[in-house]
Amino acid sequence: MLSEYLKNQAFQQSLEFFQNRLTLLDFIIIGLGCFILLYQSWKRFTTFSNSFYNKAQQDPLFITREQLKIRYISTLIEMLPMMGIMGTVWGLMGALYVISSQDMPTVKDIATHIAPALSTTLFGLFFAVVNLFMFNFLQTYYLELIAWCQANDPKLSVLKEKEDTDEEA
Numbered sequence: 001m002l003s004e005y006l007k008n009q010a011f012q013q014s015l016e017f018f019q020n021r022l023t024l025l026d027f028i029i030i031g032l033g034c035f036i037l038l039y040q041s042w043k044r045f046t047t048f049s050n051s052f053y054n055k056a057q058q059d060p061l062f063i064t065r066e067q068l069k070i071r072y073i074s075t076l077i078e079m080l081p082m083m084g085i086m087g088t089v090w091g092l093m094g095a096l097y098v099i100s101s102q103d104m105p106t107v108k109d110i111a112t113h114i115a116p117a118l119s120t121t122l123f124g125l126f127f128a129v130v131n132l133f134m135f136n137f138l139q140t141y142y143l144e145l146i147a148w149c150q151a152n153d154p155k156l157s158v159l160k161e162k163e164d165t166d167e168e169a
Contacts, residue, residue, distance in 0.1 A: 021116045025087040026123055033127025036076050040134045056149045056156055063146055070139055077131045084124020091117020
């Protein structure tokens with residue numbers, strides 16, 4: 001059924017319409033979204049509890065750096081829908097310019113500016129949702145690793161208490 005839909009002429013025409021109108025912002029969102037997703041997958045599947053624990057014992061700032069990386073990933077994921085909205089505004093401004101500059105603009109003239117706006121929004125939201133889903137797995141895994149490390153090494157627990165008092169001050 002899906003293969004029949006993908007071969008459908010209307011689907012092929014709409015696919016060509018969007019492919020010819022992808023903007024630089026679309027490619028930035030797609031690239032950033034894929035990069036974040038691959039980075040999170042790599043971090044999740046290459047970080048093992050024993051190596052994490054050994055690194056935390058050797059370097060007292062290791063856990064803090066890993067927590068900062070999680071915050072950076074979160075910030076990048078939050079940027080994706082904002083970039084999509086920026087593309088929407090950009091495309092709508094182009095459509096409004098066409099409407100104001102021509103006496104009788106055609107639907108095709110207007111649609112050529114609205115289509116990239118909607119595709120940018122679509123890509124921004126899609127990659128934000130997919131990355132947010134993966135981020136929750138990664139963050140939960142890291143919180144479990146940190147709690148496990150702190151439970152097994154009293155020095156790491158003292159470090160955590162010191163960080164908490166620094167944040168309160």
